[in-house]
Amino acid sequence: MDVAIEQAVSRETGQQPPFPDESLRSVTYLHVYYARTLEDLSRCRDLEIVQLVGCDPVDLGRLTHLAELSTVVVEFGSLKDLAGVQNLPSLRRFSAGMNMIEDLTPLLECPKLRRLDVRGNPLSEHSYRTLAPQLEKKGIHVSLSDESEWKMTLDLRRHGFPYSFYKAHDGTRICRPGLALTDMPDKSHPIVDREELEELLDHQPETIPKLFERDDRMPTTFAP
Numbered sequence: 001m002d003v004a005i006e007q008a009v010s011r012e013t014g015q016q017p018p019f020p021d022e023s024l025r026s027v028t029y030l031h032v033y034y035a036r037t038l039e040d041l042s043r044c045r046d047l048e049i050v051q052l053v054g055c056d057p058v059d060l061g062r063l064t065h066l067a068e069l070s071t072v073v074v075e076f077g078s079l080k081d082l083a084g085v086q087n088l089p090s091l092r093r094f095s096a097g098m099n100m101i102e103d104l105t106p107l108l109e110c111p112k113l114r115r116l117d118v119r120g121n122p123l124s125e126h127s128y129r130t131l132a133p134q135l136e137k138k139g140i141h142v143s144l145s146d147e148s149e150w151k152m153t154l155d156l157r158r159h160g161f162p163y164s165f166y167k168a169h170d171g172t173r174i175c176r177p178g179l180a181l182t183d184m185p186d187k188s189h190p191i192v193d194r195e196e197l198e199e200l201l202d203h204q205p206e207t208i209p210k211l212f213e214r215d216d217r218m219p220t221t222f223a224p
Helices: 003-013 021-025 104-108 123-138 145-159 194-203 208-214
Strands: 029-033 049-053 071-075 092-097 115-117 141-143 164-168 173-176
Touching: 003 021, 003 029, 104 123, 104 141, 123 141, 145 164
Parallel strands: 029 049, 049 071, 071 092, 092 115, 115 141
Antiparallel strands: 164 173
C-alpha cells in the first residue's frame, strides 16, 4: 500500500499499518495527498468519498470496484484519461480541477452524475464547446474555466509548460499539476494575470518557471 494511502487510512481509523481487512472495510472517507499509486484503494470496499490531492499517476480504473463511491475529488494531479469513470455506479459528484484532462467523453455515460468541476484543464475544443454543453443538457451542473483562462492553459501547454491557469479569490494563478515538477503541487501557486503571461510567452518564456520561486508572487492564503 502506498505510504500516502496508509497515512490517510491511519488518520481515519486511528490505527497503524498493516491494516486488517475489517478496518479497511469500515473506511467510508479518505483524503489522500501525493500518492504514487492508487492500486490499494479498492481494499476500502465501502468507500463513499475520496479526495486525491496532487496524486500521480491517477488511474480511475483503480476505483471501479468501489460500488458505494459517490464523490470523487481529484485536484492538482496528473489525471488525463477519464476511462473507467463510467464504471462508478454511484458517482454523483466528480471534481477534477487543475489536472491534465482533454476529453470529457466518458462522463456522458455516468448515469447518476450531477456535479462536475473541470476548471483548469487543457480541454480539447470539442470537449469545451460541445461535450460540456451536452453534459449540462443531461442535468449535470458543470463548472468550467472561462474562455480566456482555458485558452491560456492551452497556450502554456503549447509552449511546453505543463501548467494550469486558473481563477482564485485573489486573482489568477498558475500551478504545476502532478508530481513531475514539484513534490507539493497544491502549494506555491504564483499570482499572475493573463496579460502578463501573454507578454512573457511572446518575449521571455524562459522566465515563466521562475515565477514559482518568487515569494512576492505567492498568495497569502491558499483558498482558491
